Amino acid sequence: MIAFPALRTLLIAAMASGLSFGATRAADDFDLSPQQPGRLHAARNEAAIAAIPKEFKFVTPGKFTIAVSPGGPPLATYATDAKTVVGADPDYAYAIADSLGLTLEIVPVAWIDWPLGLASGKYDAVISNVGVTEQRKEKFDFSTYRQGLHGFFVKSDSPITSIKQPKDAAGLRIIVGAGTNQERILVKWSDEDVAAGLKPIELQYYDDEAASLLALRSGRADVIVQPHAQLVFIAARDKNIKRVGTLSAGWPDRSDVAITTRKGSGLADALTVATNGLIKDGSYAKILDHWHLSEEALPASETNPPGLPKY
Known part of the structure; x- marks a missing residue:
């Protein structure tokens, strides 16, 4: 299933970011x-x-x-x-x-x-x-x-610039939703990295979007992976995360x-x-x-x- 969190989750994330709903509505690009x-x-x-x-x-x-x-x-x-x-x-x-x-x-x-x-x-x-x-x-x-598509997003000042394939994610701490398709793919990526002699991917799980974004901003995680469209809006709203790659929901196929x-x-x-x-x-x-x-x-x-x- 490709689905998006309810509007309630976006509101929680907005409050955790110190934003009001009015600010959420008024993301300049939307x-x-x-x-x-x-x-x-x-x-x-x-x-x-x-x-x-x-x-x-x-x-x-x-x-x-x-x-x-x-x-x-x-x-x-x-x-x-x-x-x-x-x-x-x-x-x-x-x-x-x-x-x-x-x-x-x-x-x-x-x-x-x-x-x-x-x-x-x-x-x-x-x-x-x-x-x-x-x-x-x-x-x-x-x-x-x-x-x-799912999106790989990082803090705006992160040194990570591109994630396109498993080796790019080796050793990174990546936030992902439990039981999601992106989790299934990243587990495979981690296995490929280990088989190639690289560090495994460390997957992190949080209860909601607000906690996930806080972990990313505070440096407890390196990357967040969620449906691409959702993160595009969050990036425009919060101005503190950026895209460094996308991942097909059908990886390795489209x-x-x-x-x-x-x-x-x-x-x-x-x-x-x-x-x-x-x-x-x-x-x-x-x-x-x-x-x-x-x-x-x-x-x-x-x-x-x-x-x-x-x-």
């Missing part, structure tokens, strides 16, 4: 206002519209109804009015709706609830950082729209996140066509750049590509 004046509007894509199966029925005629979990910025969060959902995933969803000649309807949901809601027909699709896995492909169809639709509904191919249209005309790149997520861009969208295997 507009979390409900008006979203910078939101991009896409052109109709007749090829994508033609690819929608004739028998497909949208939940509400004329609307593209999508579920999103407002887990935290920059992907999806509640705006400063505490009710409007904004972020990279909503902006992308608006562009897809424009491409299909439809009006977007966003349904905020808890992360745990999206599979049942989608299967029962409450919405047409889920656009909420859902990673493609072989297990999920048994029940859902996917149209990829972004890479699933792992993607995707629009999720009901299995066999036939909508996935149309959404893939729509995404590739946005990539081709540059709209896609502008959306990711607006939310500082250009590193997560895909060269092309695919329908039901290989996903993370069952472990």
